[in-house]
Amino acid sequence: MIHADADIAIVGSGFGGSVAALRAAEAGLRTVVFERGRRLDLQSERERRDVLLTRYTNGPAQLHSMSGLLALTGNALGGGSQIYTAVKMPPKPEIFDHHWPGDINWQTIQPWYERVREVIQPKTVDQPFDRQAKLESIATALAGRVEPLPLAWSPPPKPQQPNIAAVDLHGQWQAWQAGGGKRPLTQTYLKRAEEEGAEFRCEAEVTFIEAIPSGYRVHYQSRSDGAIIADSVRAEKVVITAGTLNTLRLLFRCRDAADGLPHLSPALGRHFFTNGDMGAALWRGAGLPKTDTGPLVTAWVDLWQHERMFVMETGRFPMVNASDRAPWLFGIMGDPPIDGAIAFEKGRLRHRFKREPICTFHRRVATLMKIAAQAIESRALVLPASVFNRRPVTVHPLGGARMANGPHEGVIDSHQQVFGYSGLYVLDGAAIPRQLGSPPSMTIAACAERAMAKMLEQGH
Ligand SMILES: Cc1cc2nc3c(=O)[nH]c(=O)nc-3n(C[C@H](O)[C@H](O)[C@H](O)COP(=O)(O)OP(=O)(O)OC[C@H]3O[C@@H](n4cnc5c(N)ncnc54)[C@H](O)[C@@H]3O)c2cc1C
Incomplete structure (x- = not known):
């Protein structure tokens, strides 16, 4: 019809x-x-x-x-x-x-x-959070620069749910959507x-x-x-x-x-x-930042000049049901020579790509995240090479x-x-x-x- x-x-x-x-x-x-x-x-x-x-x-x-x-x-x-x-x-x-x-x-x-x-109308986050200070230590160790990031959000009138909570992962994510001040395209x-x-x-x-x-x-x-x-x-x-x-x-x-x-x-x-995407986390360390009530992302370390890469913090997340053990997550983006x-x-899509540039990129990110972990006395966790190099994420x-x-x-x-x-x-x-x-x-x-x-x- x-x-x-x-x-x-x-x-x-x-x-x-x-x-x-x-x-x-x-x-x-x-x-x-x-x-x-x-x-x-x-x-x-x-x-x-x-x-x-x-x-x-x-x-x-x-x-x-x-x-x-x-x-x-x-x-x-x-x-x-x-x-x-x-x-x-x-x-x-x-x-x-x-x-x-x-x-x-x-x-x-x-x-x-x-x-x-x-x-x-993007805005950066003005409030000083502990994770921004920790990011400065990481930037110094990596010879990069912290850059606050403009977000599609308006700061909520009163503090909402903390960035970490004893709820399931999806519930936490929804708290950010609903009460964290984020403005999706529907707004x-x-x-x-x-x-x-x-x-x-x-x-x-x-x-x-x-x-x-x-x-x-x-x-x-x-x-x-x-x-x-x-x-x-x-x-x-x-x-x-x-x-x-x-x-x-x-x-x-x-x-x-x-x-x-x-x-x-x-x-x-x-x-x-x-887009040179990769995920990593820092965990198990006295130097991890305190949890806070801010948005998931506040800033990244700009490593463009010598690495063509950004290391973006994405808050501490309740992978486990206890805030002191929550890992601090990072999204890495960059411009490695990967063209797939x-x-x-x-009837199905498949991705074809050259393996070598992916492997080189993975090794470099793993090295940088190890240096970042040492800078704040914690441990680095990156996706295993055997997984990422076969199936980039x-x-x-x-x-x-x-x-x-x-x-x-x-x-x-x-x-x-x-x-x-x-x-x-x-x-x-x-x-x-x-x-x-x-x-x-x-x-x-x-x-x-x-x-x-x-x-x-x-x-x-
Ligand atoms: C966890 C996460 C975090 C991210 N963070 C950021 C960030 O901070 N900043 C940033 O710039 N980008 C970020 N991105 C990426 C960003 O969301 C995408 O780049 C962007 O949404 C892509 O826009 P688009 O117009 O290509 O399509 P999309 O936003 O993907 O929209 C496509 C829409 O089409 C609909 N659709 C699909 N097929 C059909 C069909 N056959 N018929 C009708 N409708 C259909 C889908 O349901 C979807 O709603 C993030 C992505 C994820 C998953």
């Missing part, structure tokens, strides 16, 4: 999708956003119960476990902003020196970061988009997109009273923002498994990046449908329109043409702002 038409259909409501929804709705377009996840109600019992997206539950996090990769991403209205640590940092300027289309560079992208800041871009008339269809998963003479037909499945209902919408323009791995799966399916978008570039899947590819085989998957100067190098042009398909866009992490080495949400949103301005300027 063909449902009502839309001027623009948006697949996914993360950083790319939220920007697209607000700008399209503001311009008066009939805007429909399809979101596979739920509209979260953080007070509800279901929030505590359903953590992951599985066959039986539609929780706010999706674990992608595939050959050569383990990734965690968001699955709710607001996408990754519902589960992320809310750091809003652009990458280092030299990241824009290579691999971007000719008209994007550090200077030309600045106004679009500014547009995102106007809506999200910024999406709130405004809804006020401007955008329609959100939650628990609706887009399964297939096909080019038709008047635009595109977007097929989706939604759940109603336990039954799965298949339906479709015709739209003049379609913006795909399902998050890097879901976008790649959808595009592969439309190109290879069914004939919806048969002329997609052969470069689909190439130049996929894990996502392939689509027998990421919360920042990027690329695979990247912006490029032509269809032999990438899938979309510099304004993120798909080569060969007028009116079809990719505005999420899959569009980013290279590793950023830092948290990507600001850059995904800034590029989406730029692309939407061009789309709307051309008339609709």
Whole structure:
């Protein structure tokens, strides 16, 4: 059955999708956003119960476990902003020196970061916490520099739950979402988009997109009273923002498994990046910081100059039910020379990458974390090499449908329109043409702002 038409259909409501929804709705377009996840109600019992997206539950996090990769991403209205640590940092300027289309560079992208800041209004954490002082000791030992990080949050009026609590891991995480002052996209871009008339269809998963003479037909499945209902919408323009791995799966399916978008570039899947992600912890030591009531992340150690890496603290976490034994967690991001590819085989994604750069990166992180541990009299814990080198782990998957100067190098042009398909866009992490080495949400949103301005300027 063909449902009502839309001027623009948006697949996914993360950083790319939220920007697209607000700008399209503001311009008066009939805007429909399809979101596979739920509209979260953080007070509800279901929030505590359903953590992951599985066959039986539609929780706010999706674990992608595939050959050569383990990734965690968001699955709710607001996408990754519902589960992320809310750091809003652009990458280092030299990241824009290579691999971007000719008209994007550090200077030309600045106004679009500014547009995102106007809506999200990131702020650093002013309160001095013990972990910031400890981070200074680590920075000195690593010959780096502590940098406070701007977050999408507003300090809560009174101290909320402590950063560590005798509750389960998910309960602790939800405390940060609900009471810690974090502002997911449902409080910024999406709130405004809804006020401007955008329609959100939650628990609706887009399964297939096909080019038709008047635009595109977007097929989706939604759940109603336990039954799965298949339906479709015709739209003049379609913006795909399902998050890097879901976008790649959808595009592969439309190109290879069914004939919806048969002329997609052969470069689909190439130049996929894990953003130099790795996890580590410091534990068992007198020098660990005191627990506090602040946000999960406050600052990182900038090691860019000599390591092209950041070591970001992400608070002490209740892996065990006792605060004095909680490890202090770290997220490491960087720009190692790792350039992989996502392939689509027998309906499944797999990650192909060269082993050696991953092994070298792992060894370097392990060495640095050992030095960090000595600096505050604790012990370092990093993911075992045997696991990480076979299956890199990421919360920042990027690329695979990247912006490029032509269809032999990438899938979309510099304004993120798909080569060969007028009116079809990719505005999420899959569009980013290279590793950023830092948290990507600001850059995904800034590029989406730029692309939407061009789309709307051309008339609709
Ligand atoms: C634990 C964690 C911490 C992080 N911390 C930070 C941080 O501090 N700073 C930062 O910048 N980044 C952080 N990130 C990464 C950040 O969340 C992502 O880079 C960002 O959300 C990606 O935006 P996106 O627009 O590509 O898609 P996403 O935000 O992933 O949104 C995609 C949306 O599309 C929906 N969807 C998927 N498939 C379909 C379909 N077929 N039909 C309809 N809807 C669909 C999904 O449910 C999802 O809601 C973190 C990520 C994680 C997991």
